[in-house]
Amino acid sequence: MNIMNNTVKNTFHNLPEQKRDMIVQAAVKEFASKGYQKAxxxxxxxxxxxxxxxLYQYFANKEALFLHVFETFTTLVRESVKKRVSSAGGRDFFILTRKVLMAGIDFIDRHPEYFQLYLxxxxxxxxxxxxxxVAKVRLFSGEYFGPICEQAQKGGQIRKDIQPQMVIFILDAMMDRFLQAYAEPYLDGGLGLSVKSGRELAxxxxxxxxVLQDGLSV
Amino acid sequence: MNIMNNTVKNTFHNLPEQKRDMIVQAAVKEFASKGYQKAxxxxxxxxxxxxxxxLYQYFANKEALFLHVFETFTTLVRESVKKRVSSAGGRDFFILTRKVLMAGIDFIDRHPEYFQLYLxxxxxxxxxxxxxxVAKVRLFSGEYFGPICEQAQKGGQIRKDIQPQMVIFILDAMMDRFLQAYAEPYLDGGLGLSVKSGRELAxxxxxxxxVLQDGLSV
DNA sequence: GTGTATTATGACCACCTGGTCACACTATGA
DNA sequence: TCATAGTGTGACCAGGTGGTCATAATACAC
Incomplete structure (x- = not known):
């Protein structure tokens, strides 16, 4: 995981943790707000x-800094989802996907800059x-959701007249867009997701x- | 429509149509492949x-050139949808949305660079x-789909226990993502939309x- | 205190950007 | 044929970029 192409230099690892965090924080802010090229x-x-x-004593170049920042993002998102989802072990497929969606919302609340970086x-x-x-994060829907979908399809929770990959695609699309709309208000088409109270959001x-459940079951 | 802030100079309008097209074509290609800032x-x-x-004799600055390019895009997309959708006058809500989606696919086939510009x-x-x-294009889902959705809801084609705006959101999300996946293969999570034959695509x-119909009706 | 290894620094480099402008070119009309 | 108006040109500018490197500062071992 931490091979990092040795483009992250030892000088960076030798830094006190606090300083490393500061640097990553500043970098993610810049990359998230300007994008890679303009950052x-x-x-x-x-x-x-x-x-x-x-900075060039810590990282070989701009790209290495960026990759390191993204690396911390992926570990962060994996931890978050794992913590939030696997805790209560409901087997119901739709309860599970609902939890993943809520975990996404939670992640955006906690780390808005990281989500923007992802976008x-x-x-x-x-x-x-x-x-x-992108694949690293999408792995999520593929590897993670894949088996769950198949199982739900075999178990009769999801209709069988539809490709498993299509099920994943639909779920992924809806959840992704929902989160995007939550994070970037101009995308929600007047729904106002980002300003809703916790209750309204739920x-x-x-x-x-x-809608997904009714559309996907039977 | 063509007020353009007078940032498009007369010299451009005086150009022979062929040359104007060449310029817009080169510009859309550059903006689509590099993005505004890096273009x-x-x-x-x-x-x-x-x-x-x-170029600076034709347009006041980079922004003016870009806005002109985007303007031609919006007119193009409006024409395309209008032509493709309004032709056969099915009243059925889901048949209509299906047509809009197909019109989107058709547009991407015809003008991939413009769609990438939009993205x-x-x-x-x-x-x-x-x-x-963005609003100019989203107007589409808002103004265009809005009344249609409401009518379908009143007419009993769409369930009433859901906000009209939520219906639009869901439709918009699915269609948008579907088109994005069609245009940008890495987004489709292994579905392979972009390489499907016409039959498979349909x-x-x-x-x-x-799925949308089953989820949204009753 | 001295010497050595590590880290911090910012002036500097080559390169590219959006934008300008004095000048060259061309077309038109008399 | 000449004059005028409109158009094309590319060297040039200031400003910003990612990246370098000799030097200064520091930390640490003895």
Whole structure:
């Protein structure tokens, strides 16, 4: 996991944890708000109040810094989902997907910058190793949801006249878009997800899940 | 419609149509493949084989060029949908949405660069007047789908225990993602939409629409 | 206190950007 | 044929970029 192409130098690992966190935090903020290309190493150094040369003492180049930041994101998201979902072990398929969706909302609440970073990677074409990074997160819906879907289909919870991959696609699409709308208000088409109270938000989640359930079951 | 902030200069309108098309074509290609910020006016001029100064004789600045390009996109998409959808006048709600989806696929087939441009505007935060531009296209789902949804809800085609805006959101989300997956294969989670034959593609559309219909009706 | 290894620094580099402008070119009309 | 108006041009500008490197500061061992 931490091979990192040895582009992250030892000097960085030798740093006190607090300073490392500061650096990653500043970097994720810059990358999330500007995107990879427009993000400026100068700006990150300025924000941190350190010399640019120092950053290049920690990381081989801009790309290495970015990849490290994204790496911390993926570990963060995996931990979050695992913690939030696997806790209560409901076997019901739709209860599970509902939990994943709620975990996503929770993640955005806790780490909005990281989610925005993810969106940038998703939709900026000139991000280094973009497909690889996207795949790392998508692995989620593929590897994680895949078997669960199949099982639910065999178990009779999901209709059988539809490709398993299509089920995953539909779930993934709805959940992804829901989260995007939550994180980026202009995407929700007037639903106002991001300003809803916890109660209203839960209702919205229920609405979506209900439609999916009715559409996917039988 | 063509007020354009007078940032498009007369010299451009005076150009022979063929040359204007060439310029727009080169610009959309550059903006679509690089995104607004990284797109280079130099590169566009180079591609066209004309001097950069000429471009600035046609447009006040990079932003004006970009806005003009996007303008041609919006008119293009409106024409396409209108032509494709309004022709056969089925009143059935789900048949209509299916037609809109097929029109989207058709548009991507015909103008892949324009669709990619749209995706960039959608997901790059530092595009000039981004929200305004997105709204122009979203108007589609809002103004166009809105009344249709309400009517379908009153007419009993769509369940009434769900907010009309939520119906629009769900439709919009699914269709948008479907088209994105069709245009950008890495988004489809292994479905392989973009390489499907016409028959298989139609089947995929049917699958999605069937789930939506079953989920939204009653 | 001295010497050595590690880290911090910012001036500097080559390169590219969006945008300008004085000048060259061309077409038109008299 | 000449003058004028409109168009094309590319060297040039200031500003920003990612990246380098000689030097300064520091930490640590003895």
């Amino acid at each position: 400026s190493v100068n700006a990150i150094a300025r924000e941190l109040g350190i010399a640019k040369g120092s 940038r990677v998703l939709f900026e074409l000139d991000v280094p190793r973009r497909e690889e990074l 209702d919205a989640v229920d609405s979506v899940m209900q | 280079s006016v130099n590169a566009i001029a180079r591609e066209l084989g004309i001097a950069k100064g000429s 960039r505007v959608l997901f790059e935060l530092d595009v000039p007047r981004r929200e305004e531009l 089947d995929a559309v049917d699958s999605v629409m069937q």
